[in-house]
Amino acid sequence: MPNNQRRQFIKKILGTSAAVLSAPTLNAAISHKKVVIIGGGSGGATAAKYLKRADPSIEVTLISAKPLYTTCFMSNEVFSGDRTLESLQFNYQSLKSRGVRVVIDWVSRIDPDKKQVITQNGQSFAYDRCIVATGIDFKWQDIAGYSQAAAEQIPHAWQAGSQTTLLANQLKAMKDGGVVAISVPPKPYRCHPAPFERATQIAMYLKRHKPKSKIIIFDANTKMPMQAHFEHIWRKNYGYQTEQAMIEWRNGADESGIVEIDIKQKRLTTAFEDIETADVINLIPAQKAAQIALETGLTDQSNWCPVDLMSLESTRIPFIHVIGDSAKLDILPKTAYAANSQAKVCALAIASLFKGKTPDIPLYMNSCYAVLAKDYAVSSVNIYKLAKNKIELINVSGGITPLDSSPRIFQREVNFSHNWYRNITTDIFN
Amino acid sequence: MKYLFFLILLMASFCDAAPPAVFDLDNAALLSKDCEGCHGTDGVSQGTVIPNLAGAHRKFLFDTMKKYQSGKYLSTVMQPIAKAYTDQELKLIAAYYAIKSPVAAIQPFNAALVAQGKKYHQKYCKKCHGSDKEINDDEASQLAGQWTGFLEMSLLDIKKGNHPVPRKMDKRLKRLLARHGNKAMASLLAYYASQQGQKDAK
Numbered sequence: 173m174p175n176n177q178r179r180q181f182i183k184k185i186l187g188t189s190a191a192v193l194s195a196p197t198l199n200a201a202i203s204h205k206k207v208v209i210i211g212g213g214s215g216g217a218t219a220a221k222y223l224k225r226a227d228p229s230i231e232v233t234l235i236s237a238k239p240l241y242t243t244c245f246m247s248n249e250v251f252s253g254d255r256t257l258e259s260l261q262f263n264y265q266s267l268k269s270r271g272v273r274v275v276i277d278w279v280s281r282i283d284p285d286k287k288q289v290i291t292q293n294g295q296s297f298a299y300d301r302c303i304v305a306t307g308i309d310f311k312w313q314d315i316a317g318y319s320q321a322a323a324e325q326i327p328h329a330w331q332a333g334s335q336t337t338l339l340a341n342q343l344k345a346m347k348d349g350g351v352v353a354i355s356v357p358p359k360p361y362r363c364h365p366a367p368f369e370r371a372t373q374i375a376m377y378l379k380r381h382k383p384k385s386k387i388i389i390f391d392a393n394t395k396m397p398m399q400a401h402f403e404h405i406w407r408k409n410y411g412y413q414t415e416q417a418m419i420e421w422r423n424g425a426d427e428s429g430i431v432e433i434d435i436k437q438k439r440l441t442t443a444f445e446d447i448e449t450a451d452v453i454n455l456i457p458a459q460k461a462a463q464i465a466l467e468t469g470l471t472d473q474s475n476w477c478p479v480d481l482m483s484l485e486s487t488r489i490p491f492i493h494v495i496g497d498s499a500k501l502d503i504l505p506k507t508a509y510a511a512n513s514q515a516k517v518c519a520l521a522i523a524s525l526f527k528g529k530t531p532d533i534p535l536y537m538n539s540c541y542a543v544l545a546k547d548y549a550v551s552s553v554n555i556y557k558l559a560k561n562k563i564e565l566i567n568v569s570g571g572i573t574p575l576d577s578s579p580r581i582f583q584r585e586v587n588f589s590h591n592w593y594r595n596i597t598t599d600i601f602n
Numbered sequence: 603m604k605y606l607f608f609l610i611l612l613m614a615s616f617c618d619a620a621p622p623a624v625f626d627l628d629n630a631a632l633l634s635k636d637c638e639g640c641h642g643t644d645g646v647s648q649g650t651v652i653p654n655l656a657g658a659h660r661k662f663l664f665d666t667m668k669k670y671q672s673g674k675y676l677s678t679v680m681q682p683i684a685k686a687y688t689d690q691e692l693k694l695i696a697a698y699y700a701i702k703s704p705v706a707a708i709q710p711f712n713a714a715l716v717a718q719g720k721k722y723h724q725k726y727c728k729k730c731h732g733s734d735k736e737i738n739d740d741e742a743s744q745l746a747g748q749w750t751g752f753l754e755m756s757l758l759d760i761k762k763g764n765h766p767v768p769r770k771m772d773k774r775l776k777r778l779l780a781r782h783g784n785k786a787m788a789s790l791l792a793y794y795a796s797q798q799g800q801k802d803a804k
Binding site (some may be wrong): 222226258409509512513516517520524532534535536537539551553554555557568569570571572573577578581585587588591592594595596598599602 | 626628629631632633635638639640641642643647648649650651652678679682683685686750751755758768
């Protein structure tokens with residue numbers, strides 16, 4: 173059968189089946205299932221969209237703290253000047269038009285016994301299933317002298333928005349010859365290659381506008397992801413490991429993680445008690461699951477939320493699912509793509525469970541890009557399947573752009589990374 | 603249609619290597635979900651270098667993944683991705699995108715080249731790649747309404763021997779370039795990009 177006829181034919185069967193099969197559901201007048209999603213980022217927005225796609229009869233409420241979401245992924249390009257903050261911002265109009273009820277409020281409490289979510293403005297939302305997609309929170313106390321209030325002066329910029337603007341403005345205000353310090357927390361944190369991509373994007377800006385300046389990375393870990401690529405570009409463009417190096421990487425081998433800050437003096441102390449002052453400091457604290465997850469009791473001693481791999485339902489509290497950065501999936505990185513992948517697994521599993529069906533065995537993926545120059549980006553992809561015991565993940569396949577690729581390939585990766593951003597954000601928010 | 607677990611029956615006949623004629627839509631959707639972060643929801647890309655998958659022929663999609671898997675096609679992420687799936691899973695993914703309605707890319711093109719591009723298409727490409735109102739060969743990719751950036755990239759790979767094509771295509775491509783030069787390519791791309799209407803896209 174020719175392709176177009178075949179398509180017509182399929183549409184016919186689908187149309188008929190849908191009409192016949194959905195009729196009893198409508199007549200039965202059963203109450204609709206309710207899902208309340210907390211968090212409107214990559215995980216939460218994707219889950220809302222894919223729940224509605226899987227079953228439009230599910231009543232989906234998405235509670236987000238802000239009417240506009242700013243993606244942290246791709247936000248490093250703001251520092252080189254290649255991207256505006258506005259280009260990273262998305263609203264919830266499309267989700268609303270899909271029938272998702274969007275509430276702008278801050279969730280103060282989840283009551284697992286009454287199956288209710290309560291907000292700061294005193295609203296309460298009953299759920300059959302709740303999805304916690306609240307991203308990361310910071311372990312402020314791990315750096316003496318740092319706090320949420322101090323972040324208004326010394327930005328982490330690890331949640332995008334005003335923090336991104338603050339850091340970008342400080343870089344613009346810095347004198348030529350200034351020192352920029354970036355502190356990298358111990359793993360696991362959101363997006364492991366990103367601090368190094370950030371250093372590189374800042375270096376792109378400094379080389380153009382303030383070429384005498386310097387960036388020092390204080391890393392609590394001993395290895396960086398995509399290390400060969402970063403070091404290659406740093407050597408090529410920024411005199412890495414020479415006297416005139418614009419980028420210097422001090423790492424865990426020398427106990428270079430930051431443990432203390434003097435905000436007024438802009439003075440940093442490393443674990444080895446080295447002291448360094450800087451003109452602009454980007455202090456990225458150690459991370460944990462969002463506070464609401466801790467307060468609800470969804471976390472274990474690791475401060476992340478253990479979940480069932482078939483549905484992302486919490487193994488600690490039934491009917492609450494945790495997706496994205498807050499979830500504890502060990503070998504799965506904390507990235508937007510992984511959150512998007514988890515959100516779909518979760519949405520499809522919930523739709524199956526509501527139908528009384530056992531969810532199919534899922535798989536998970538991460539795919540992301542780091543942009544290191546106008547003509548050089550590196551991709552990273554990994555696919556994870558469930559082990560036979562269904563409680564462990566196996567990294568079945570993956571890789572990064574080979575170091576010996578041709579210039580044509582590295583240029584292509586830049587084009588792919590920007591196309592990737594357009595498609596992933598459309599998949600999440602539209 | 604999403605309410606219930608059911609099987610889709612396709613009446614068309616296929617050879618053994620083709621993706622399944624009967625498949626579980628829910629499972630196929632679950633397997634395909636991770637394609638969409640990069641290729642767009644329902645396989646509709648925002649362009650310009652990541653291709654649309656929606657409505658592509660399932661045998662073409664399956665064969666393409668096998669060629670990425672074996673490394674016959676040059677790629678970065680596509681090889682490790684293709685390696686992660688079993689043949690059975692790849693067939694389900696291919697079947698899933700084959701039943702999606704294609705959506706033509708809305709993109710700029712050089713209008714002055716379209717008429718000439720159409721002539722080249724009819725002479726050199728149409729037999730396998732169909733034309734605006736005809737069908738594609740089972741093994742040929744959809745060109746009408748595909749993103750120009752992606753097609754350009756693929757053509758370059760074909761020229762450099764990084765993306766082997768069937769001999770009949772190789773011969774025609776060489777003949778086209780020998781007779782009309784590189785501008786013929788620009789004309790063809792303009793023609794495919796100009797096909798932005800719903801009917802044209804199919």
